Amino acid sequence: MSASGKAQWEQLFEPKVRGFRKVRLNDIEQVERAITANTVAVMLEPIQGEAGVFVASDAFLRDLRALTKRHGILLILDEIQTGIGRTGTLFAFQHAGVEPDVMVLAKGLGGGIPLGALVAHKDACCFAYGDQGGTFNGNAFATAVGCAVLEEIAKPGFLAGVAEAGAHLAKRLTELSQQYQCGEVRGRGLLLALNLQSEIGPQVVGLALQRGLLINAPRTDTLRFMPALTVTRQEIDRMIAILDEVLKMLRTEI
Numbered sequence: 001m002s003a004s005g006k007a008q009w010e011q012l013f014e015p016k017v018r019g020f021r022k023v024r025l026n027d028i029e030q031v032e033r034a035i036t037a038n039t040v041a042v043m044l045e046p047i048q049g050e051a052g053v054f055v056a057s058d059a060f061l062r063d064l065r066a067l068t069k070r071h072g073i074l075l076i077l078d079e080i081q082t083g084i085g086r087t088g089t090l091f092a093f094q095h096a097g098v099e100p101d102v103m104v105l106a107k108g109l110g111g112g113i114p115l116g117a118l119v120a121h122k123d124a125c126c127f128a129y130g131d132q133g134g135t136f137n138g139n140a141f142a143t144a145v146g147c148a149v150l151e152e153i154a155k156p157g158f159l160a161g162v163a164e165a166g167a168h169l170a171k172r173l174t175e176l177s178q179q180y181q182c183g184e185v186r187g188r189g190l191l192l193a194l195n196l197q198s199e200i201g202p203q204v205v206g207l208a209l210q211r212g213l214l215i216n217a218p219r220t221d222t223l224r225f226m227p228a229l230t231v232t233r234q235e236i237d238r239m240i241a242i243l244d245e246v247l248k249m250l251r252t253e254i
Contacts, residue, residue, distance in 0.1 A: 003043055006050055025054055028063040035067075041074035041102075042067075046092035049081035049226075052219045053186055053193030061096035074101040074124055080116075084108030085153045085229050087189035088163030095188070108229075111149040115142045153229075162229050165236065166190045169225060172240045180247045183221075192225045193218075200250055207246045213239055 001009050002017035020043075023030045031042060042064060048054040056064075068075040077100040082092035086108055089095055093103075101124040106116035120127075152158065166189035173185045173194050183195030196204070201217030208215055218224050223243075227235070 004050065026057050026060045028060060028067065031064065032067055035071055035073070039071070039073055041076050043076040043078065045078045045080075046082045046095075047087070047188060047191055049191065049224070050218055052222045053191060053224055055186060055188060058096035061093060061098050065096075065098040065100075068101075076100060076102040076104075078104050080104055080106045081108075081226070082188075082191060084149065085159055085162050085189075086191050086226070088159055088166055089189075090153065090159065092188065109146050109149060110142060111145060113142055113145045115139075115146050117146070158229075162189055165227075165229075165231055165233070166192070168233050169227070169231075169236050172236060173225070176240055176243060176247070179244070180251060182247075187225075190225070190227055190229060190231065194223045194225070196221050196223065203250060204243070204246055207249065208242055211242045211245070213242045215239075 001013050003020045005020070005022050019038075021034050023034050025044070025048065035042075044056060044064075046056050046061065048056075065075055075098075077091075077093055079091050079093070083103070083105050084090065084107075086092070087095065091103070093100060099121070101121050103119045104116070105119060109115050109117060169190065169192055170185055170187075173192060177183065177185060177194060181197065183197045186193050186195070199220040201220045201222055204223060205215055205217050216224055227239075
């Protein structure tokens, strides 16, 4: 909450942790100018999900890894939305060929069961086994689910199937965008967004829900798509058909 900068969260869970300076995504010069003697880490999502699916480029992540090493500070990646196969690799940072010092995981790790994890390289970890305690820490059931999820994703061909489904979804969304004069399709794998070029996102979400399609609009002009990693081409095509019907209706009204 403290790090995000999302306006809707400004008044939630006060007081916030101070000290998070914001810089523009993919601007390595601005990041370097923001680093001071008091800076301990740079933290970001490889793809900004709540902001509307904006991708940190591979070149930016590589430059950022080199910059943080040069300054002796940590690189922390939030892979809660992008991790566990979502982008077609186990973790999104693998596309850039870098490794963070600290990574946070959740959502996909539990496959629908509440589960989160903080993963740190041994050089950055300040905990010994058993140091970090909490009422719900070490839940045996949730941990077993997480292990099962990772075993499934590690099976031969699973991640290739995610990448293939993502490519098909991107292709169909691009066709839809061209048909209705929408904007760009952005993202990676099965984390994609469609720029609608107008603030009809909430209406699209509502009309789609009436037709059995659950999507969301993180911005009023943007739809976000995060289907199950096992989504089929047929299911994607059915979703596109519903969106086609909804956009046709809205464009006629406009």
